[in-house]
Amino acid sequence: MTIRVWDYLPEYHDEREEVLAAVARVFESGQLILGPSVAGFEAEFAAYHGVAHCSGVDNGTNAIKLALQALGVGPGDEVVTVANTAAPTVVAIDGTGAKPVFVDVREDDFLMDTDQLAAVLTPRTRALVPVHLYGQCVDMAPLRRLGEQHGLAVLEDCAQSHGARHHGRLAGTLGDAAAFSFYPTKVLGAYGDGGAVVTDDEHVDQNMRRLRYYGMEDRYYVERVPGHNSRLDEVQAEILRGKLRRLDAYVAGRREVARRYTEALADLAGPGGLVLPSVSPGNEHVYYLYVVRHPRRDEIIERLRAYDVALNISYPWPVHTMAGFAHLGYAKGSLPVTEKLAGEVFSLPMYPSLSAERQQTVIRALRDVLTGL
Structure with a gap:
């Protein structure tokens, strides 16, 4: 039997009863969209990171895209990141209408070479997106300094770094906001797609909640555009609640x-x-x-x-x-x-x-x- 680079079946066999019980709880709840499971997971994921807010979304790509939009990034802006990442990081930047700008990486740890950031900044630069690649964090101090000096948002791409720490602080707590993916292969993976954005900024969180729900606050009334249909699924949220306890x-x-x-x-x-x-x-x-x-x-x-x-x-x-x-x-x-x-x-x-x-x-x-x- 071929040994694959990733296999969820051994874990599923160990956790099958809990996974199926989570599915049953949602199906029997009478609420399948933005119900108690999503709200519960958001509260628990925020608490795990010690931040004030978490917004669940449908996948990690939209977590980055909507987070950038919630931070004020849009057409005509530039967003600095790296090119040795999964394409969705850059697809998400492009989806806001902003232009992706790249810096190289360090050869020893494959992470963003923060020494190159200052040279690529322009008056159009609006945000920095460090990718915490393969499970460890970019050195965030230089990014925060540049962000403060130039008024730039810092959005962490944490798709590959659930539970990682940098000088004792969890990935996702080191910037203005952080985007997570719960794609099945991830350290904290769902049984399908899912994502989330965490932040301590109430305004960013409010923007996120509008953006993921057509731009609405109340049903049928759009407060702002762009808006998206980008909600975390109740079933995936309930499964993730159980898995978060084992992260x-x-x-x-x-x-x-x-x-x-x-x-x-x-x-x-x-x-x-x-x-x-x-x-x-x-x-x-x-x-x-x-x-x-x-x-x-x-x-x-x-x-x-x-x-x-x-x-x-x-x-x-x-x-x-x-x-x-x-x-x-x-x-x-x-x-x-x-x-x-x-x-x-x-x-x-x-x-x-x-x-x-x-x-x-x-x-x-x-x-x-x-x-x-």
Whole structure:
């Protein structure tokens, strides 16, 4: 049986009764849209982060898009982010009518190179979107300083960093607002799509609630446009309430899987060969993905097929090189670190319910391939 990079079935088998009970509670409640389950999850997710407000939405992409709009971003503005992220980060920026602007990343931890931010700011810059990639946080102090100096909103993309901490503070509490995805693969994943925006700013939260519900406050009366139909589903919210209580356990499980990889592969790591994940100072990594690098990445992945081990590349095409964003005018070589990493990174199987036995199968296969190169 092929070992996949992610598999929800072991976790589902362990939690099946609770998941099905959550579904039954919603179906028997008599309220299927923006009911007690969404309200309960919003309160509990906000409390987990120690913030005042949480707005549930239908997916992580719209969490970013609506959060930017709630922060005042719109057509003609510029929003600075990175290109070594899942395309939805940039699709969401584009969806506001704003122009995405990219800075490169650091080679050691793959995170935004904040030293490059000042050089790309213009009078049209309205917001900064740091991506807490793979499970650890961008260094937020430089972003906050620039935000305060230039009047810029700072929106954290926390799709991959549920439960991560930066100098003791949770991801999602380090900017003006934060967008989360609950796509099934995430550290806190639903059984379908879902997302949320957290903030301490009451005005931003009020804007979010209007934006996700056609621009309405009361039924049938639109207060402002744009408006969207972008509500978190009651069923997913009720399932997430149960899973939120286990979030810290999920994180602990991921860290244990990461520890086993790091210990088993350390002797194969070195210059010109395998590069293991680097945890930046002050960060507490949650290992949404366990991402390694090798200059012969494609050959390694192909050889591992014979071992029934399927790996993933996150992400093979930097966003600025995609045809859909050619209009932004970024030439090949304009983000050299991002482009280099895209040719070398790959993800090993990572999820809390990955057994030590199945993980050892992955480790043995990878060791065989690497020693045979």
